[in-house]
Amino acid sequence: MSKDNTVFLGSRANFWDRNRLSEGYLLKKTIGRICISVVRALLLFGLCFMIIQPLLTRFSKGIMEERDLYDSTVRLLPRHVTLDNYRIVFELTSFPTSMLNTFWTSLLVSVCQIISTTLVAYGFARYEFPLKKFWFACVVLLIIVPPQTIQTALYMNFVNFDILGLFKLFTGSTINLRTSVLPYVLMSLTCMGLKNGLYIYMLRQYFKGVPTSLEEAAYVDGCGTMHTFVKIMLPDAFPTIASCFLFSFVWQWTDLFYTRNFLSSYKIYSTEMSTIVSRMARYFATEQGTAVVVPDGRQQQLISIAVLVCCIPLIILYCFTQRTFVESLAMSGSKE
Amino acid sequence: MSTKDRKYRAHWYDGLTEGISMLIPYRKNKVYHTMQAKRARTGYLFVLPFILGFLLFMLKPLVESLQMSFSKVTLIPGAGYDKPWAGLLNYEYAFGVDPYFNQYLVEEISRMAINTIATLVLSFVVAVILNQKFKGRTLARAIFFLPVILSSGVLPGIESQNEFYNMMEGVAEAVANSSGVNLSAALQDLLSVSGVGSGVFDVIFQMIDAIYDIVMASGIQIIVFLSGLQSISPSLYEAADVEGCSAWEAFWKITFPMVSPLLLVNCIYTIIDFFMKNDNRVMERINEVMYKQAKFGEASAMSWIYFGVAIAFIGISSFIISKAVKTANE
Structure with a gap:
């Protein structure tokens, strides 16, 4: 300075x-x-x-015994440390199963989303075709239409799924796709997943910034379109794609809207977590043998733990990828 | 890097696009054989997933939901639903009959206006700070991007839905007010007594009270601003320094104009993000009407009203910002 x-x-x-x-x-x-x-x-x-503070508070509240919650002399550090609360939360959210389901669905969905959005973004960035402006306006529309606006119609669409009335013609009835992961994978493959417009926009910005001379050289050397894309463009774009992937994975992990609508037949952690309160009373009732009212403080404690458990894998992931992530985002701006 | 460095190996995807684009019928007209036409076809192939998805999973539901908002929807088990035309009935319901919708809508909109401005200012300041060189910068950056994880999806809403939490908040506020520990409230009183334009201060204090929400909502915006800041060539600052420009002047003459186009992007993103948040009460109300009361038509009307408001807001703010940026840069 x-x-x-x-x-x-x-x-x-x-x-x-x-x-x-x-x-x-x-x-x-x-x-x-x-x-x-x-x-x-x-x-x-x-x-x-x-x-950081809410995370720390959640952690310290989480390892307290119940009596510490009501003890006004205990604020931050627990007097009686216990891991029992975690066991309860794990049982309430059917932990290993729901986490595993969350993991594979998030991974599957975000991989699908990234593949399709990368292709589309490349198409928008590099090719001139009729109605391009119009289609790009549709991408912007995709960004700004809240998915909640269309949720009813979409829901109906998948409950009575049919392509141009073909299924009805042959089997006499429509298919209910709501119980499988297929509709969401289809939507992800066609860039209609969570915030996919944003990824298209980001990746397009990146691809627009890469000089065309690289691809032209490849074309002159006899490299095909797809080959050029895979061998020349993708390796350089890796950091940007990786950060989009990370966004997609994280947002899918914590998402409730699409999960509730499309993955309702699986035990997914985010839905389990959002309904944890309703299952608490029954759990404690069966544990103690009598009907009990779960005190609000206890509820709050268990929710905090559930939130923490949800965050921890993401935070670990973030710690490992943080460097590439931050640098790629910084880089995406620096290439004019 | 050039392709010459690598040994050429055949791949399964070689000529994939060319092959498929051959299948697309085209008129035997000379125009369609040009390189340009070929590239246009390839381009269409690349965007094809999006076009398909948009038509199937976006446009169709969008039109249907618009239809639903104008009709009385009744579910028929096993056979979908029935929707006779009902005119503006659902919209009348949303504004006139529903006890909460109006109130929530107005509240959320005013909250959004304030939060958007605060988010933009805060994320810009933080991005400028994080762009400077200091010890522990990597750590600070890592922490500031944490909200991208921590405030996503269900996470922000889940605790505020809990009644105990709200109660505790209320108690904490009451205690703070009575004992006079609450600095912002005390300041607020002081300023309003001294007669300084209270409307502006109200807004500012609202921002201060909402600072946690604002910080949690500004992860992406900080990233966007930061990438913009890093794209400014250092030679500009060097030149300014040589000419005797102070850091303050350099900020307003170089940094701000260079980054201001990103203001628009961030503003739109913030508004959209706010509109789609889970802890947004209008959204909660719509979900309630839709899932608990199964009033699909009414819920669709509500979400269309909400969407309309969002679009209007985005339109107005982008108009103002683009005007402001233009005049600032002239």
Whole structure:
């Protein structure tokens, strides 16, 4: 930021000497710099703390025994540590099964989404075809239409699934696709999944930024369209695609809307989590043998644990991919 | 990198697009044999998934849902549904009969307007800070992008739906108010007593109170601004420095104009994100009407009203921002 006079005086010159030489400018500048970094550090610390704090609170609340919750002398650190709450939450959310289901559905769906959105984005970025503007406007429409607007119609569509009345013609009835993962995979393959318009937009921005000369060289050397795409474009685009994939995976993992509509026949963690309260009373009733009212504090504690359990795999994933992720996003802007 | 560096190997996908595009019938006209036409066909092949999906899973439901909003929908078990035309009845229901919809709509819209402005300002400031060089920058960046995970999907709504949580919030607020610990409330009182334009301050205090929500909602916006900031060539700053430009001037003359086009993108993203959030009460109301009361027509009308409002907001704000950016850059 400030170019001080080290060049002229050598780095070991006395600060005050240098300050005198610069007629007080150096002192002013240094104080300014220190002030800025202190303010910056405070601001960053405050905001970071605000982001991290709920996680920490959830963790500490989660390992408390129930009596610590009502003990007003216990605030942050538990007096009686227990892992029993986790066991209860695991049972309430049918943990290994629901997590496994969440994992494979998220992976499947986000892979499908990324493949299709990458292809579409490349098409929009590189090719000129009639009605291109119109179709791109449709992508923008896809971004801004809340999926809730069409959920009823979509739901009906899949309950009575039929392509041009063909099934009805042959088998006499329509197929109910709502119980399988197929409708959502179909939607993902056709870029209609969660926030897919956004991925198309992001990837298109990236592909537009890559110089065309690379592909032209490949074409001249006799490389086909698909070959060029796979061998020339994809390797460079990897960081951007990876970050889109990460978005897609994470958002799918925590998504409730599409999950509730399309994957209702599987035990998915997010739906299990959202209905955890309703199952709590029954659980405690069977455990203790009598009907019980679950206190609100206890409910809150168990929900916190459920949220934490939902976040932990994502946070671990994020820790590993964080570097590529951040750098790729920073890079996507730097290529004009 | 060039293809020459690599040994040429045949792949299963070689000539795939060419092959398929050969299957597409075209008129035996010279125009269609040109390179341009060939490329247009290939382009269409690439976007084909989207077009198919859009027509099947977007346009059709969209039209149907619009129809539903104008008709009285009754479910027939096993045979789909029946929808006789009902005119504006559902819209009348949404505005006139439903006890909560109006109120929630107005509340959420005002909350959205305030939160959008605050999110844009905050994410811009944070992006500028995160773009500077300081110790622990990587860690700070990592933490600031965490909200992308933490505020997605069900996570933000789930705890506020819990009654105990709301109760505790209420208690905490009451306690803070009575003991005078609440700094923002005290300041607010002070300022309103001193007679400074209270409307503006109300808005600002609302922002301060909502700061957690705002920080949690600004992960993507920070990323977008940050990528914009990193694309500014350092030589611009060097030139400004040589010319005796202060950091403050450089910020307003270089940083701001260069990044301002991204304001529009971020603004639209923020509005959409806000509209689709799970903890949004209008959304909750629509879901309730649809799933619990099974009033499909009414719920469709509500979501179309909501969508219309969203579009209007996006239109107005993009108009204002593009005008402002244009005048700022001239």
